[in-house]
Amino acid sequence: MKFNSKVIHAGVSPDPSTGAIMTPIFQTSTYVQDEPGVHKGHEYGRTSNPTRSALEANLAALENGKYGLCFSSGLGAMDTLLKMLNPGDEIISTNDLYGGSYRLMTRVYGRFGIKSHFIDLNDTVQLEKLINPRTRLIWIETPTNPMLNIVDIRKVTKIAEKYGIITCVDNTFASPYLQRPLDLGADIILHSCTKYLGGHSDAVLGALVCNKKEIDDQLRFLQNACGATPGPMDCFLILRGIKTLHIRMKRACRNAGRLAEFLKNHPAINKVNYPGFKTHPSHQLASTQMSDYGAMVSFDLKKDSLESAIGVLKKFKMFSLAESLGGVESLVGHPSTMTHASIPREERLKVGLTDSLIRLSVGIEDIEDLMADLDQALS
Numbered sequence: 001m002k003f004n005s006k007v008i009h010a011g012v013s014p015d016p017s018t019g020a021i022m023t024p025i026f027q028t029s030t031y032v033q034d035e036p037g038v039h040k041g042h043e044y045g046r047t048s049n050p051t052r053s054a055l056e057a058n059l060a061a062l063e064n065g066k067y068g069l070c071f072s073s074g075l076g077a078m079d080t081l082l083k084m085l086n087p088g089d090e091i092i093s094t095n096d097l098y099g100g101s102y103r104l105m106t107r108v109y110g111r112f113g114i115k116s117h118f119i120d121l122n123d124t125v126q127l128e129k130l131i132n133p134r135t136r137l138i139w140i141e142t143p144t145n146p147m148l149n150i151v152d153i154r155k156v157t158k159i160a161e162k163y164g165i166i167t168c169v170d171n172t173f174a175s176p177y178l179q180r181p182l183d184l185g186a187d188i189i190l191h192s193c194t195k196y197l198g199g200h201s202d203a204v205l206g207a208l209v210c211n212k213k214e215i216d217d218q219l220r221f222l223q224n225a226c227g228a229t230p231g232p233m234d235c236f237l238i239l240r241g242i243k244t245l246h247i248r249m250k251r252a253c254r255n256a257g258r259l260a261e262f263l264k265n266h267p268a269i270n271k272v273n274y275p276g277f278k279t280h281p282s283h284q285l286a287s288t289q290m291s292d293y294g295a296m297v298s299f300d301l302k303k304d305s306l307e308s309a310i311g312v313l314k315k316f317k318m319f320s321l322a323e324s325l326g327g328v329e330s331l332v333g334h335p336s337t338m339t340h341a342s343i344p345r346e347e348r349l350k351v352g353l354t355d356s357l358i359r360l361s362v363g364i365e366d367i368e369d370l371m372a373d374l375d376q377a378l379s
Helices: 003-009 050-062 074-082 099-112 124-130 153-163 213-226 232-242 245-264 283-289 306-313 345-350 367-378
Strands: 067-071 090-094 115-119 135-141 166-170 188-192 206-210 269-273 296-301 331-333 358-361
Touching: 003 050, 003 245, 050 067, 050 206, 050 232, 067 074, 067 213, 074 099, 074 188, 074 206, 074 213, 090 099, 099 115, 099 135, 115 124, 124 153, 135 153, 153 166, 206 213, 245 269, 245 296, 245 367, 296 306, 306 358, 306 367
Parallel strands: 090 115, 090 135, 135 166, 166 188
Antiparallel strands: 067 206, 188 206, 269 296, 296 358, 331 358
8 A cells, every 4th residue: 555545544444343444442451261361362451452453553554564562652662662671781872862762761771771872873983983792772863853953764774784783763753654764774663653643632652663573572572561551542542643644744844844944034043953954964865765854843043042932932822832743733842941851951052952942843724824923923
């Protein structure tokens, strides 16, 4: 199937007992067995659920993967993945990434003797210098959050393959509509399905997708053993949201491109971060690695201060000041005090995340209304 058909049909089929076209919500914690070990494919709600199984199959198909696993959140998925590592192992990660990912690596797994290095992954010379016998995982986030840098997945995964290192790509910002990292050489893909996949700001859920059975076996054991699994209602909501992913993303990307151009010429703006600009350092890479440039835009102010940013944020009317992204409604956030507050200020500044940086998750509203709201907030 082509992608636009996959979002609607892959992994799902009418319910055989009723003919219901929508996957039922199997709201059950356990399943009756005919005798010990003899059952209809499910034993216990943490281990598996038919609604979750349908979503896992759908997500795998969207990413051209063989195996999909769902979790209670994106960080729940990441936490499960990091449990594949042992004390003394090392991670090399992009230095511009979601604050929750940074916090999990440093403040949780750092306590257990797992060391993380944060670098510009496009600097392949530095990347290879850091690789040593203890390196077990390269963590790629692209486009990055919130600076919207693009990491060359093909280059990084080729280097990782040479040294026998697992790679995971956080594909949340792009979604499988724009980018499919398994096709570019990645071993594992992570999604916060809360964002574009769900698309309606009504469910929290995470996922991992891979192609290698040995990786799936490890992850599935940890999924069940550690228990960070989602309920069937959340799985149903993500499945429902995915059915319009292609339509929502197309509209949101178009809106984001127009807003980025509008912001670029605004007198209050210092710099706009958007990979669709031909002047963006990774524009050419984005053009070949992604099918569009995404619906996220970030910018900082000429008056670079926390006070200036708060003054702007308080004036928005249609953009809602809130955590998260990827819904049909446009959101605005302040990374240094919200999504990236757990990253030390000196580390944020190294990648250009200033005190006045504002991040937009552009939704599917009328573009004229969004432009008017931006203009009045910045005036």
